[in-house]
Amino acid sequence: MLDEIERRGIYCQVKAGSHYALSNEPLQTTTLNAYAVKIPRTFVFRSQGKVKILANKLSYPALVKTFAKGEKSQRFIVDSQKSLLAMAEGVKHELDGMIVREFIEGDIDQCAVIGNKVYNIQRKFEKGVIQPAKKAKMSSLSSKDTETAIHAARICGCDIATVKMCKGYVLKVKPLVDFLLYNRKTGADLLADVTELFAEKTGFVKGEGK
Amino acid sequence: MSEKSLAIIAASHYNKQNNKVLIAEAEKAFDKVLFVPINRVMIAEEKGESKLLFKGINLLDFDACYPRFGSKDYFMGEAILRILDNSKIYTPVSIKGFQLSNxxxxxxxxxxxxxxxTLLTALSSSPGVVKKISSEFDFPLVLKLINGFAGKGVMLISDDGQLKSILDTVHLFEEYISTQKYIESxxxxxxxxxxxxxxxxxxxxxxxxxxxxxxxxxxxxxxxxxxxxxxxxxxxxxxxxxxxxxxxxxxxxxxxxxxxxxxxxxFQPGPFRKFLGTTVPKDMMEFIRAKAEKARK
Structure with a gap:
């Protein structure tokens, strides 16, 4: 569908083919890394036996995600080699794969990217827990992190996206933005920005029609 | 000719006999051949660099890599192909090709x-489109599951009732299907x-x-x-x-x-050994070898 939209010259905020990287986490990670976006140290594999090989090479804590039947099935933070091995032993069902990633401890910058504009809300990391988005507060980003957020969104084929970062590392890109949340937290009108973006991309001038 | 090496990345459920023949032909064409089931590959992303690891060996150090996995291995497969696409190693398949052909x-x-x-083809998942499809295509028509292979997931449909019944089932499993005009052959x-x-x-x-x-x-x-x-x-x-x-x-x-x-x-055609012998794997390996000769120059 995205391919057909693009072929007909219709503007869309997600590009043809972007759904692959947006729906397959290892592909997204690899793609970001390939385009020099800073990501945490990440390992992807299918066989649980690989965990034993990795366990003494990782720094802890580490984030572990398991995937089955095309979707994320479980998510753990493990704080030691022993707990990583125990977690792997406990997985009994057939997996599509596992991701083990260096866990970056710090506040999460959750950025809404709308074209070249970025709005950031920060979720505090306290006592080992990341606060939920509804408790996040608006926070400014360095120009470098702002560029990173925009670059990450573009690499994944999005003009509008939510980019999650921590200490400058990109953790995830999603093609959706919770506009109401950001409007509330930032006082800005993100939907007006979206309208402006679409107008710019389509050459629409208000009052003059198409 | 300089020494050249090849890594073959096989599907999680690979055909042992077909791969045996492929490896035998690869060993005639290459100086070093490594057979790697995809289940045993580890992708490592660190410090801006990507590695494809198998028993501690980085497959990106090879001269060529021939991935032979299908849609069932997409979780690892797409990431592996992305890494190969960005490397200097020669591979006869691309991530774009993998995604399209699946x-x-x-x-x-x-x-x-x-x-x-090509033949007139439509994409659908909703039983609601039955009437629209049957007005565009004459019966019988062919339905294919999007990720089907080796003839599996391909159905010949004779009438509206059969079509609706199949679409109801497909919808239940949240599958998409491709509808194609049937040609008597x-x-x-x-x-x-x-x-x-x-x-x-x-x-x-x-x-x-x-x-x-x-x-x-x-x-x-x-x-x-x-x-x-x-x-x-x-x-x-x-x-x-x-x-x-x-x-x-x-x-x-x-x-x-x-x-x-x-x-x-x-994307990964079978060699039809019973009828064609080693013709197809031989041609595959000779082609990859010739490309590998040029790739790293």
């Missing part, structure tokens, strides 16, 4: 846009194996009482003289889909001026 509708769409002969089709610019044409005849020409379902295969136009179409199709090695399947039809239409593209 979607039976999307691949035909891209080929049709390039003015290659007496269970015969043509598979063009493409190796760069070279084409090997194989005529497939289906098993008795099967309308499909798949060998895995009891059919037979024989090498036939190339049809120049069909070969040109196959080479063009392979380039559009992003493959140096693939198989493009054709059916004869008067509905196209060329006299044939493309019905499928296959």
């Amino acid at each position: 979607h039976k509708y999307y691949s035909i769409k891209k080929l049709a846009e390039a003015d290659l002969p 007496k269970a015969v089709d043509f598979r063009c194996y493409v190796f760069g610019e070279k084409v090997l044409t194989v005529k497939r005849t289906g098993a008795k009482d099967d309308w499909r020409a798949n060998i895995s379902r009891g059919g037979k295969a024989e090498i036939v003289p190339d049809n120049k136009k069909m070969s040109e179409a196959a080479v063009k199709a392979s380039k559009i889909l992003g493959f140096d090695i693939c198989a493009i399947d054709f059916i004869q039809t008067k509905s196209q001026p060329e006299g044939f239409a493309i019905i499928d593209a296959n």
Whole structure:
């Protein structure tokens, strides 16, 4: 569908083919890394036996995600080699794969990217827990992190996206933005920005029609 | 010629006999061959660098890599292909090709846009589109599951009732299907194996009482003289889909001026050992070797 939209010259905020990287986490990670976006140290594999090989090479804590039947099935933070091995032993069902990633401890910058504009809300990391988005507060980003957020969104084929970062590392890109949340937290009108973006991309001038 | 090495990344459920033959031919063409089941690969992303690791060996240090996995291995497969695409190692398949060929509708769409002969094809999942489909296509028509292979997930539908029943089932499993016009072919089709610019044409005849020409379902295969136009179409199709090695399947039809239409593209074609011996794996390996010679210069 995205391919057909693009072929007909219709503007869309997600590009043809972007759904692959947006729906397959290892592909997204690899793609970001390939385009020099800073990501945490990440390992992807299918066989649980690989965990034993990795366990003494990782720094802890580490984030572990398991995937089955095309979707994320479980998510753990493990704080030691022993707990990583125990977690792997406990997985009994057939997996599509596992991701083990260096866990970056710090506040999460959750950025809404709308074209070249970025709005950031920060979720505090306290006592080992990341606060939920509804408790996040608006926070400014360095120009470098702002560029990173925009670059990450573009690499994944999005003009509008939510980019999650921590200490400058990109953790995830999603093609959706919770506009109401950001409007509330930032006082800005993100939907007006979206309208402006679409107008710019389509050459629409208000009052003059198409 | 300098020494060259090849890594073959096999599917999670690979055919042992076919791979045995492939490895044997690879060992004739390459100085070092490593067979790697995809389940045993580890992807490492660190410090801006990517590695494909198998028993501590980085597959990106090889001269060539031949990935032979399908849609079931997409979780690792897409990331592996992305890494290979960005490396200097030669590989005859691309991530674009993998993604396109695993979607039976999307691949035909891209080929049709390039003015290659294809059959009328639609994409749907909702039972609500039954009436629309049946008004565009005459019965019988062919339904294919988007990720089907080796003739599996391909159904011949005779009427509206059967169509609705199948779509209801497909919808239940949240599957998408591709609908294609049915062409009477007496269970015969043509598979063009493409190796760069070279084409090997194989005529497939289906098993008795099967309308499909798949060998895995009891059919037979024989090498036939190339049809120049069909070969040109196959080479063009392979380039559009992003493959140096693939198989493009054709059916004869008067509905196209060329006299044939493309019905499928296959990312990891089987070699039909029983009928063709080692012809296909031999050609594959010689082609990859020749490319590997140029790749790192």
